[in-house]
Amino acid sequence: MKRLLVVIVVAGALWSGYWVVAMRGAMAGFEAWFAARRAEGWQADYAALTVRGYPNRIDTTFDRPALADPETGLAWEAPFFQIFALSYKPNHIIAVWPDIQRFSTPRAKYMISSADMRASLVMAPDPTLALQRSNLVAGAIAIEGPDGTTTLEGLQAAVGLSDGAVQDYRIAINSDGFAPPAPTGLTLRTGGRLPHRFDALRADLSVAFDKPWDLTALEERRPQPRTIRLKLAEAKWGELELALAGQLAVDAAGRPNGRLTVKARNWRDIIALARAGRWLPASWLDPIEEALTLTAQLSGNSQTLDLPLDFKNGTMSLGPFPLGAAPVLQIR
Numbered sequence: 001m002k003r004l005l006v007v008i009v010v011a012g013a014l015w016s017g018y019w020v021v022a023m024r025g026a027m028a029g030f031e032a033w034f035a036a037r038r039a040e041g042w043q044a045d046y047a048a049l050t051v052r053g054y055p056n057r058i059d060t061t062f063d064r065p066a067l068a069d070p071e072t073g074l075a076w077e078a079p080f081f082q083i084f085a086l087s088y089k090p091n092h093i094i095a096v097w098p099d100i101q102r103f104s105t106p107r108a109k110y111m112i113s114s115a116d117m118r119a120s121l122v123m124a125p126d127p128t129l130a131l132q133r134s135n136l137v138a139g140a141i142a143i144e145g146p147d148g149t150t151t152l153e154g155l156q157a158a159v160g161l162s163d164g165a166v167q168d169y170r171i172a173i174n175s176d177g178f179a180p181p182a183p184t185g186l187t188l189r190t191g192g193r194l195p196h197r198f199d200a201l202r203a204d205l206s207v208a209f210d211k212p213w214d215l216t217a218l219e220e221r222r223p224q225p226r227t228i229r230l231k232l233a234e235a236k237w238g239e240l241e242l243a244l245a246g247q248l249a250v251d252a253a254g255r256p257n258g259r260l261t262v263k264a265r266n267w268r269d270i271i272a273l274a275r276a277g278r279w280l281p282a283s284w285l286d287p288i289e290e291a292l293t294l295t296a297q298l299s300g301n302s303q304t305l306d307l308p309l310d311f312k313n314g315t316m317s318l319g320p321f322p323l324g325a326a327p328v329l330q331i332r
Helices: 002-039 267-276 282-299
Strands: 043-045 048-052 057-063 066-069 074-077 080-086 089-096 100-104 109-114 118-123 131-138 141-145 148-152 154-161 168-176 200-209 225-237 240-250 256-265 304-312 315-318 321-325
Touching: 002 043, 002 048, 002 057, 240 267, 240 304, 256 267, 267 282, 282 304, 282 315, 282 321
Parallel strands: none
Antiparallel strands: 043 066, 048 057, 057 080, 066 074, 074 100, 080 089, 089 118, 100 109, 109 141, 118 131, 131 154, 141 148, 154 168, 168 200, 200 225, 225 240, 240 256, 256 304, 304 315, 315 321
């Protein structure tokens, strides 16, 4: 009995020592990461850093974190941010966001309100912490921006390495009850008004990057897409439907080459909506509308179109009609 008691006491002491070492290692690692970002010219601050969770967890809380990358102009701040992990499985973490956070780009600032936004991340058990799989879920979301408020009833996103790959990721995104700001002065050819919410907004694709998503993605440069296999991207809003599928290869300059198939129902109203909502620049919409009008006249179907969208040598064309310069696909 005494031997058993001694074993229990020694095991408890060893485990307590392990937890203290893991806790101090986590705290030192986060402090070093923030210090390295500041040395690179970032704003990388927090009011307080605490680690709790003894005996089986390493739960880290940042009070009032703020990050800003001067190179990209992106910035984020929140009242708190939490990272939870089991002390014996530190490469599997749960990230928890607060109900309110702020995100800024060089063009606009956004206030994001959400209910229970959290993500599960499983990373490689080595110093690079390369992403293996991740799932993000959130309840009701409201995004306040310069053009109004966009709301969602829920959001689900999943990212995972393809079988046997180290930098090829399968990505699935689905939003429930997506409701963007209603454009003013919009007249629909289909008659009536658009419903308040989208009936569907989802995407299923695979992307091969030029490097894995690991710690260097934040510390050095972002991985860049090299192959995009779009199984389906779909949006349905009342009588308006738009779907895309296909494959693109992306060169080192971010220029896509390949073909997407575009299916559009009531495409004239889709163009009018994109124009009224300023979702795309007029320099894109004008040639697209002209090309679709000619195609509809040739096909005899004025409402529904099924066309190839081709990308080649930095340009794009819809069916036989050139549209001009293709977008550059680079992650900043």
